Amino acid sequence: MKTLTLEEAALFFKMHPEEVRRRAKAGIIPGVKMGKCWVFIEDDLVACMRSRYASPWQALQVGHEEKQLCHSLNVEKRGGSVSPHQAANALDALLRQKTKPKRRNSMTD
Template sequence: MRTLDLIECAEFLKIDRTTLLDIVHRGDILGAKIGRAWVFLEDDVVAYLREQVQAQTQKRIEQIRCGSPETDARVDKAIRKQLSQTDPRRPGRKARPLPRLPELDASAAMAA
């Protein structure tokens, strides 16, 4: 069983340490303050992360199934954008026209 300090736990979750402290004070992640340091069990942090993944995934599924106007509008906009694009190139700078080269004389071409 591995333990994490406050900074390690925040890095593990890819959040700021102040955000982690807010989560701890709400009681969402179990941790203990030993002296001046916070200590977290890796298993508890992983359990919190799994709960968040399941809850957020369920929320997204419900939004799609309910057909909320906000989701429908975003999906409709994305579909229209994909269908309207005829150029397969990625957006960015427009291609420059090819330069005009001077004509070669037949005698100059033979000499070269």
């Protein structure tokens, strides 16, 4: 089992070291900060990269016009405290037209 430094992991992914650090800190790339240095296990980085490959089923579906796969829905969401239902209600409230309250008849006898 081989371990890599931040710079070596950046070369492995062909990314800037700061981007690898940011993704490792967010938990997107597997790694651990030991003291002041980030350490990555090469086998874990290979598995992480392979997990991002498109599945054979997805590759077959892309060419069919009647069944297009929306790749933006194929992402992992992490955290968050707002459910989709709450977000939809908030959006509906923002889009609702603002109306002025009805004026009351102020005529007196």
